[in-house]
Amino acid sequence: xxxxxxxxxxxxxxxxxxxxxxxxxxxxxxxxxxxxxxxxxxxxxxxxxxxxxxxxxxxxxxxxxxxxxxxxxxxxxxxxxxxxxxxxxxxxxxxxxxxxxxxxxxxxxxxxxxxxxxxxxxxxx
Amino acid sequence: xxxxxxxxxxxxxxxxxxxxxxxxxxxxxxxxxxxxxxxxxxxxxxxxxxxxxxxxxxxxxxxxxxxxxxxxxxxxxxxxxxxxxxxxxxxxxxxxxxxxxxxxxxxxxxxxxxxxxxxxxxxxx
Amino acid sequence: xxxxxxxxxxxxxxxxxxxxxxxxxxxxxxxxxxxxxxxxxxxxxxxxxxxxxxxxxxxxxxxxxxxxxxxxxxxxxxxxxxxxxxxxxxxxxxxxxxxxxxxxxxxxxxxxxxxxxxxxxxxxx
Amino acid sequence: xxxxxxxxxxxxxxxxxxxxxxxxxxxxxxxxxxxxxxxxxxxxxxxxxxxxxxxxxxxxxxxxxxxxxxxxxxxxxxxxxxxxxxxxxxxxxxxxxxxxxxxxxxxxxxxxxxxxxxxxxxxxx
Amino acid sequence: xxxxxxxxxxxxxxxxxxxxxxxxxxxxxxxxxxxxxxxxxxxxxxxxxxxxxxxxxxxxxxxxxxxxxxxxxxxxxxxxxxxxxxxxxxxxxxxxxxxxxxxxxxxxxxxxxxxxxxxxxxxxx
Amino acid sequence: xxxxxxxxxxxxxxxxxxxxxxxxxxxxxxxxxxxxxxxxxxxxxxxxxxxxxxxxxxxxxxxxxxxxxxxxxxxxxxxxxxxxxxxxxxxxxxxxxxxxxxxxxxxxxxxxxxxxxxxxxxxxx
Numbered sequence: 001x002x003x004x005x006x007x008x009x010x011x012x013x014x015x016x017x018x019x020x021x022x023x024x025x026x027x028x029x030x031x032x033x034x035x036x037x038x039x040x041x042x043x044x045x046x047x048x049x050x051x052x053x054x055x056x057x058x059x060x061x062x063x064x065x066x067x068x069x070x071x072x073x074x075x076x077x078x079x080x081x082x083x084x085x086x087x088x089x090x091x092x093x094x095x096x097x098x099x100x101x102x103x104x105x106x107x108x109x110x111x112x113x114x115x116x117x118x119x120x121x122x123x124x125x
Numbered sequence: 126x127x128x129x130x131x132x133x134x135x136x137x138x139x140x141x142x143x144x145x146x147x148x149x150x151x152x153x154x155x156x157x158x159x160x161x162x163x164x165x166x167x168x169x170x171x172x173x174x175x176x177x178x179x180x181x182x183x184x185x186x187x188x189x190x191x192x193x194x195x196x197x198x199x200x201x202x203x204x205x206x207x208x209x210x211x212x213x214x215x216x217x218x219x220x221x222x223x224x225x226x227x228x229x230x231x232x233x234x235x236x237x238x239x240x241x242x243x244x245x246x247x248x249x250x
Numbered sequence: 251x252x253x254x255x256x257x258x259x260x261x262x263x264x265x266x267x268x269x270x271x272x273x274x275x276x277x278x279x280x281x282x283x284x285x286x287x288x289x290x291x292x293x294x295x296x297x298x299x300x301x302x303x304x305x306x307x308x309x310x311x312x313x314x315x316x317x318x319x320x321x322x323x324x325x326x327x328x329x330x331x332x333x334x335x336x337x338x339x340x341x342x343x344x345x346x347x348x349x350x351x352x353x354x355x356x357x358x359x360x361x362x363x364x365x366x367x368x369x370x371x372x373x374x375x
Numbered sequence: 376x377x378x379x380x381x382x383x384x385x386x387x388x389x390x391x392x393x394x395x396x397x398x399x400x401x402x403x404x405x406x407x408x409x410x411x412x413x414x415x416x417x418x419x420x421x422x423x424x425x426x427x428x429x430x431x432x433x434x435x436x437x438x439x440x441x442x443x444x445x446x447x448x449x450x451x452x453x454x455x456x457x458x459x460x461x462x463x464x465x466x467x468x469x470x471x472x473x474x475x476x477x478x479x480x481x482x483x484x485x486x487x488x489x490x491x492x493x494x495x496x497x498x499x500x
Numbered sequence: 501x502x503x504x505x506x507x508x509x510x511x512x513x514x515x516x517x518x519x520x521x522x523x524x525x526x527x528x529x530x531x532x533x534x535x536x537x538x539x540x541x542x543x544x545x546x547x548x549x550x551x552x553x554x555x556x557x558x559x560x561x562x563x564x565x566x567x568x569x570x571x572x573x574x575x576x577x578x579x580x581x582x583x584x585x586x587x588x589x590x591x592x593x594x595x596x597x598x599x600x601x602x603x604x605x606x607x608x609x610x611x612x613x614x615x616x617x618x619x620x621x622x623x624x625x
Numbered sequence: 626x627x628x629x630x631x632x633x634x635x636x637x638x639x640x641x642x643x644x645x646x647x648x649x650x651x652x653x654x655x656x657x658x659x660x661x662x663x664x665x666x667x668x669x670x671x672x673x674x675x676x677x678x679x680x681x682x683x684x685x686x687x688x689x690x691x692x693x694x695x696x697x698x699x700x701x702x703x704x705x706x707x708x709x710x711x712x713x714x715x716x717x718x719x720x721x722x723x724x725x726x727x728x729x730x731x732x733x734x735x736x737x738x739x740x741x742x743x744x745x746x747x748x749x750x
Contacts, residue, residue: 255481270400300439302456319445321442338405340404342405345409346408346409346412349409349412353443354413354416354417354448355440355443355445355447355448356443356445357409357412358409358413358446358447358448359445359448361405361406361409362447365403365405366403368405369476373406374402374403374404
């Protein structure tokens with residue numbers, strides 16, 4: 001497999017085949033450069049590396065996206081974190097630590113998004 | 126031990142007794158509220174929790190502080206990450222992933238700080 | 251009263267009993283650590299302090315949340331600022347100053363949210 | 376024309392007469408200071424300057440608003456960029472470059488907004 | 501007095517005649533547009549307004565500049581805050597509140613700068 | 626030439642052969658992943674694209690790096706902008722526009738760095 005195919009396989013493993021199908025339908029002449037960048041650079045080049053496992057890569061993204069204030073990607077990578085074996089208790093610890101370092105408002109926003117993700121998966125009592 | 130003592134013990138384990146001694150010397154009437162906040166809230170309340178280990182807490186901070194653009198704290202928590210068992214190869218992966226999500230300039234700054242930390246510990250060839 | 255009770259009383263005085271009731275209903279096993287953190291650290295420990303009055307604490311939050319780009323919390327603390335005696339004219343000055351220091355786009359977003367808050371309270375002609 | 380009139384003329388040329396009419400209807404006692412600031416400082420004082428053309432001013436704003444994470448203003452200035460002669464291919468390049476420097480999540484958000492703007496103008500196949 | 505003269509008078513009252521003299525010496529063909537912008541927009545137009553007093557304007561800047569991560573301007577406006585009657589105890593409260601909302605790293609950086617400012621004025625024991 | 630070689634050629638054209646030589650000396654086992662990322666992704670993949678010229682790419686970076694608060698990279702890309710034909714007057718306009726959108730403190734920091742770059746090239750009277 002070339003870099004692009006490796007990247008696409010990782011995205012599909014992370015987000016599921018339905019996500020991948022939707023994503024491909026939304027591809028057009030304008031956004032194709034970004035799709036290629038995500039496939040080849042983000043996933044094919046960086047996520048494909050060894051050295052840290054995918055669970056940790058997902059956790060890093062949850063931490064960074066909370067700090068960066070990017071709710072849409074945070075939601076996707078909270079999904080990915082659960083897929084990669086991150087537990088609800090671990091997510092709780094990660095986002096609580098974000099309250100201290102990124103500030104309470106960042107954590108409030110992140111917890112709200114995480115609750116929506118967990119509820120949709122019946123992981124919230 | 127009360128929360129404050131637990132927090133102070135964690136800081137000392139993370140940063141070393143010399144750091145702690147220096148820190149206590151710098152305490153004064155003005156910054157004492159911040160010292161107490163760090164001791165009791167950041168370390169005594171959050172770092173003291175179970176659920177994720179200290180190595181992961183350090184890694185989260187490296188990721189968040191790279192995103193938040195706070196070089197002085199990043200340096201301290203890169204030290205802490207190494208103390209908590211994070212390897213040089215793992216740091217390399219974490220900061221490379223930051224290049225994709227936080228942007229190349231954030232990663233360039235973080236790599237430079239990490240190189241200084243690693244060189245001071247003879248961990249860079 | 252312990253720190254938690256003091257914190258909860260301040261939140262209720264700031265946001266009203268209805269907000270508090272809703273907030274308690276939304277508490278669950280996942281977000282309880284964040285609720286406790288807000289109750290005990292943010293409100294019980296910091297807002298409970300003397301030295302500056304609550305009106306100024308609200309104003310600080312309006313300024314910081316505008317800079318931090320956190321619209322949901324900005325809305326809550328605009329409410330709190332009005333409750334704590336901040337006038338419409340004062341809010342206008344605060345957000346205009348944010349235009350200079352945080353940039354015009356930050357101020358445009360903050361004014362829009364403030365207008366919604368003021369309109370709901372019939373404070374906008 | 377005075378600074379305010381010059382500024383208002385530039386806004387109208389950038390965003391169209393309909394936008395201007397709506398904007399004037401939304402003016403009230405609270406937001407008038409911000410409207411004046413935008414008219415006189417942003418447009419009358421800065422956009423009115425020579426030295427770089429309006430197309431480049433629009434492009435600068437697309438780049439800065441992507442970095443600053445301000446989607447509502449980004450949308451307006453993507454409109455302005457198209458009005459000022461920026462092509463779809465140029466926008467694609469600008470936002471791809473943002474992926475490298477501001478991080479992939481910033482670019483994903485910006486591409487999504489740009490796609491909505493382009494679709495509304497029938498500029499997306 | 502025109503807007504520029506009003507602005508310059510406010511800067512001088514805020515920062516002192518020595519600062520003003522230095523500032524004027526550093527003026528050159530390149531930075532003159534920024535000097536004029538600061539004189540006329542920031543100080544002549546916004547700081548000159550009534551509605552909130554200068555002490556509060558200084559405090560707003562301390563809060564916003566801590567959030568915005570701009571240490572050089574933070575230093576200047578900590579000076580200005582003291583000149584405008586802000587006490588050391590008030591600064592302590594303001595920066596502690598920033599720890600909760602902007603995150604601990606932002607507050608650590610701001611306290612360090614504030615300590616340097618206070619020490620230079622013999623306001624720190 | 627492969628992507629890496631194309632990227633390295635662009636960096637050298639942008640920053641000069643001396644910069645490139647220094648950069649290669651600083652390459653080590655730790656930072657090599659970042660060097661490769663910059664060579665292949667940032668320059669070989671994105672800067673190498675047609676569609677906008679290099680002068681505009683440099684200008685985009687000046688705008689984004691001012692917004693992102695990354696002074697070290699801003700300095701490099703101000704150098705690059707001058708190399709790519711950006712005039713002093715154009716830089717002045719770009720950074721003044723940043724004052725409006727990113728806030729005055731961001732522009733003050735950027736002008737200071739730009740002045741140092743211009744002075745070193747005898748481009749400041």
